[in-house]
Amino acid sequence: MRTDAAPATGRRRAPSVPPPIKRLLPRALLAVCCTLAATGVVGGFARPAEAATAITLNGASAGRTFDGVGAVSGGGGNSRLLIDYPEPQRGQVLDYLFKPGYGAALQVLKVEIGGDTNSTSGAEPSHAHFRGDLDCNRGYEWWIMEEAKRRNPAIKLMGLPWGAPGWIGNGTFLSSDLTGYLLSWLGCARQHNLSIDYLVPAQNERQWNAATTIAVRNALNANGYGNVRIEVAEDWTYSPADQFAGNQALRDAVDAIGVHYSCGYLSDQKTCNSSGTAINSGKALWSSENGSQDYNGGAKPLARGINRVYLDAKMTGYLNWDLVASTTPNNLWSTVGLVLANQPWSGYYSVGKDVWAIAHTTQFTAPGWKYLDSSSGYLGGNRNNGSYVTMKSPNNTDYSTVIETVDATAAQTLDLNVTGGLSTGPVHVWASNLNSNNPADLLVRQADITPSGGRYSLTVQPGHQYTVTTTTGGGKGSATSPGQGSLALPYSDDFEGYTAGREARYLMDMQGAFEAAACGAGRSGTCVRQTSTQAPITWKTLSDPYAELGNTAWTNYTVQSDVMLERAGYVELLGRVGGQELMNPGALNAYHLRVSDGGAWSILRTNTSAQTTTLRGGTTTALGTGRWHTVALALSGSTLTATVDGAVLGTVSDATFGAGLAGIGTSQGQTAQFDNLRITAGTGGGxxxxxxxxxxxxxxxxxxxxxxxxxxxxxxxxxxxxxxxxxxxxxxxxxxxxxxxxxxxxxxxxxxxxxxxxxxxxxxxxxxxxxxxxxxxxxxxxxxxxxxxxxxxxxxxxxxxxxxxxxxxx
CATH class of the missing domain: 2.80.10.50 (Trefoil (Acidic Fibroblast Growth Factor, subunit A))
Structure with a gap:
C-alpha cells in the first residue's frame, strides 16, 4: 500500500562558472552547467550526465485526446470526516485537491452512488433507502462535487455504484430498477446544479452486462440526459471491447472503457497493460482506478503510472483511489489518499507527496489536449531511465512535457528540438525531488529556458519529476495546517441541530445508514436513526449495521445512549473498536453490548477472524418497541459492565482489547433510534x-x-x-x-x-x-x-x- 522513500538530502548551492571558463566551454556543456546551477538540485558536476538524449517535440505528431487525471471519492467512507472539518482548514484541504494552480488541481472526480453498504472503508447512504423513498441531500458527495465545481468549473464529474439498497431488483443489481435508480440520482444532481459527465451502469468490480448498459443509454436519451456519457465496466477486464464486434447497440451505447489497476495492484506502476481489441475499439480507454497507496508513498508510482498508462496502453484517463484519507485511523486504508485529513476536531491535515506527483500533469494540461506520440517515450529507449509524455493545447501552440526519472541512477541530459508549429518561446520548468521528504523540494519553479532556434537542453536528475511547459498559471499552495490533537473525553452529542437525513458529527457508517431524523415514541427533537430497512446488495460480506466514532487511543470509558427499537430486533453499543478484516466489516476487533426487544442481553467479543464469543449474557426486562431506554457499556481495564436504565445487568473480565473507538449498531433491517450519546472517561487499565x-x-x-x-x-x-x-x-x-x-x-x-x-x-x-x-x-x-x-x-x-x-x- 506504500513504497519506502529515501531520507531527504541536503541542498547545496551550485558553484558558479568563472567567466574565462565559460568562454572555453562548448555550447552544449555550458547549457548543462547552467541548467544545473539554475535548478540547485545537485552541486556542480558531482553527478555527471549520461550521454544526451535527443527528443523532438513535434506539434504535427498524431496522438489521442487526453481525458484527464483525477481521483475517486468512494469505496465507502474514505472522504467522510472532511465535511466535519472547521474552516479555514476544510477549505484549505479542498483547495489543495481541486483549485487550479494550487495543488493536485484534479481534472476528474468520480464519486460513489451510495448504497447503504460497506464498499471498502465504510458505507455511504443511498438517496433512496426503500422503494418510493427519495432524499437528494443525504451524505457528503453532493457537497464534495459542489466544492470541486466551485473551485474548478471545468472538472469532469462521474458517478459509480459499489452496492445498492436491497429493494433494487429485490436483491438483483442488474435489473430494471437500476435504470430508474440511476435516473433519480441524476435528478438529484440537477437539484444541486451539477452536470454529471459520465455514468457507470455497473457494480464496481463486480458485475455489468450489455443489456443493462444499452437500457440505461436509451433511458438517458429519453429523459433529457443525452449529454451524459457511459463508461464501463470498472473491473480488471477489457470485456466491453470484446463484445463490440457482435453488438452494435452496445458499441453505440459506450463512450469509454474503464479498467482498474492496469499497471498492477499496489504496484510500482512500472509497466502497464491493455488489450489490442480495446486499443482499436474506437473508444476512450481509461485506467479508472489506481493507487490504493499511502498519501506520501504513492508519489513515485503515480509519477510513473500517469505517463506509462499512455505509453504502454494508450489510456487517456487516469484516476487515483482515493481522493482524501479522511477516515478513522483503525481503517485498513487510513492513510490512502492525496491528503491526510482525519482529525476534524483539531483541524490538522497533511498534504501528501502524491498531490505534487499529480500536479506535474494537471496544472499544465487540460482534458481535450492531444498527446503527441512521436514526442513521448522512454528516455534513451530504456524504461529504467524514466519516461516522458508531451501534450499540446487545442491552440496547437502551447505544450507541456512531463518527465519522470524515478528509477534512473544518474543525471541525464535531454536535447529538445521544437517543431511542427509548437511555440519556440521560453519554457517554464517545474521540478520535484521525489526522494526528498521535504515539502520545499516538491513542485519547485526552476529558471526559465529560452530555446535558440527551437532547441534547448535540460539536465534531469534521478528520482525526480519535471514539467517543461509554455503555459503559465502553475503554482504551489501556501496554506499550512495547525498541529495535531486528540479527540478528548468526555464526548457527547444530543443530535440536535442536524438537518434530517444528514450524518451526525464524526459518526462513520460502516454498514447501513445512520442519519438524523425526528425522534419517535413521543420524544421531541432530533435523534439518529438507522434507516436501511433491508439487507443491501453488498460489495463486501454482509454484516449488521453499525457506525463508529472516536479515538483509537481511548482505553477506559463508558459509552452510553438512549435507544428506542421501532421493531423486533436488537441494538448494540460498541467499545474498543479496532481493526477490521479486509472484506468483512463484521469481522472487527471490538466488544459489543447487545440488548433485544425481548430483554435478552449479552456482552460479545468479535475479532478480525470473524469469530464471535459470548462473554456474558442473560435476560432483563423486555425493552419492547416504541419505548425509550438508556443502555451503557463500561470498559475499565479488563472489566466490562453492562447496564440498562441504571441497573447493572452483569460484568465480565476480558483483556483481549485495550483501546479503540466507540460505536452504535442494530440488527439487520432494525430501524432503531439513538439519542444523547455520551462517552465518559473511566479509570484503570492502560x-x-x-x-x-x-x-x-x-x-x-x-x-x-x-x-x-x-x-x-x-x-x-x-x-x-x-x-x-x-x-x-x-x-x-x-x-x-x-x-x-x-x-x-x-x-x-x-x-x-x-x-x-x-x-x-x-x-x-x-x-x-x-x-x-x-x-x-x-x-x-x-x-x-x-x-x-x-x-x-x-x-x-x-x-x-x-x-x-x-x-x-x-
Missing amino acids: TSLALRNVNAGRCLDVPNNSQASGTQLALWDCNGGANQQWTLTNGRQLQVYGGKCLDAGGSGSRAVITDCTGAAGQQWNLNADNTVTNVQSGLCLDATGAGTANGTAVIVWTCNSGDNQKWTRS
Missing part, C-alpha cells in the same frame, strides 16, 4: 500512546496495517493510524489493534507483533531516559543501523544510549 523515534522523528509502525503474527515493525511517518497506537497494559505489554503484542527475542532479533500471551518476551519497560527495554532480555528497542528513512526495520539490541534507541511518547 495508556494508549505513539512511540516516536528520537533520531528519525518517525513512529513505531506495523507496516501496511498488517495484523499477521510475525510482522516486523518499522519506522514510518507519524499519522495517528491504529497501526501506530500502542497500549501499555497493567501487565507491561505494548498492545496494538487491541489483540496483538510487541514481541522480541535475543539481541539482533526482529521486533514483531504476535498474539498476546503474557510471556516475559512481550513485557516492556518505558524508562525515564526514553529507552524501551524488553523485560526478558533487557535489550533496547532499536532502529536498525540508526536509520531514519521510512521502512527502517526495528529490532532489539544491546542498549548503547543512542538516539535511535530512544522513543518519545505522545
